[in-house]
Amino acid sequence: MTAAANLTFCANHPDRETSLRCNRCGKYICAKCVVRTPTGYRCRECVSQQQQIFETALWHDYVIAAVVSAILSGIAGALVTLLGWFVFFLSPVAGGIIAEVVRFGVRKRRGKWLPWAAVGGAVLGGLPLCALPLIALIFSGLSGSGEGSFGALFGLLWPLVYIVLCASTLYYRLRGIRIQ
Numbered sequence: 001m002t003a004a005a006n007l008t009f010c011a012n013h014p015d016r017e018t019s020l021r022c023n024r025c026g027k028y029i030c031a032k033c034v035v036r037t038p039t040g041y042r043c044r045e046c047v048s049q050q051q052q053i054f055e056t057a058l059w060h061d062y063v064i065a066a067v068v069s070a071i072l073s074g075i076a077g078a079l080v081t082l083l084g085w086f087v088f089f090l091s092p093v094a095g096g097i098i099a100e101v102v103r104f105g106v107r108k109r110r111g112k113w114l115p116w117a118a119v120g121g122a123v124l125g126g127l128p129l130c131a132l133p134l135i136a137l138i139f140s141g142l143s144g145s146g147e148g149s150f151g152a153l154f155g156l157l158w159p160l161v162y163i164v165l166c167a168s169t170l171y172y173r174l175r176g177i178r179i180q
């Protein structure tokens, strides 16, 4: 009898016994309602409230993120892809630098889609680097020069490696500022 009096139930499911509590508002939540966050167990209401606070980006922040990334990515890519194998080390560095500039450009405002706007810009900025090797590849393919195709394929490899490494670093760096 006394044990039953101490039982606590989920705020959303009155028939489910639970001892879990949201560490922000303190209400009881069952295993199904709980959301695991970096700061502990939270209820859905508290999590969605917090996400709204984190959504501070204005419409022009997306434009800034995309344009800044495109320009910097184009410049960095043109330099990095000249250096051959160094592309593996320098592309993530370029992505990290672009992330810092974007973060500064949007005054550290945050948005769910902001990292994607930056990634889109970085990919677009890097694409022109692929254009020349691609044209070379098509031409050497048409002229039937196997050696030329191989060289052109290699020429295409660096820009692609650059785009992938730079864009993924950029994404992870920017995503990190969404939830602190």
Ligand SMILES: [Zn+2]
Pocket: 022, 023, 024, 025, 026, 027, 042, 043, 044, 045, 046, 047
């Ligand atoms: Zn809560």
Ligand SMILES: [Zn+2]
Pocket: 010, 011, 012, 013, 016, 029, 030, 031, 032, 033
């Ligand atoms: Zn529940």
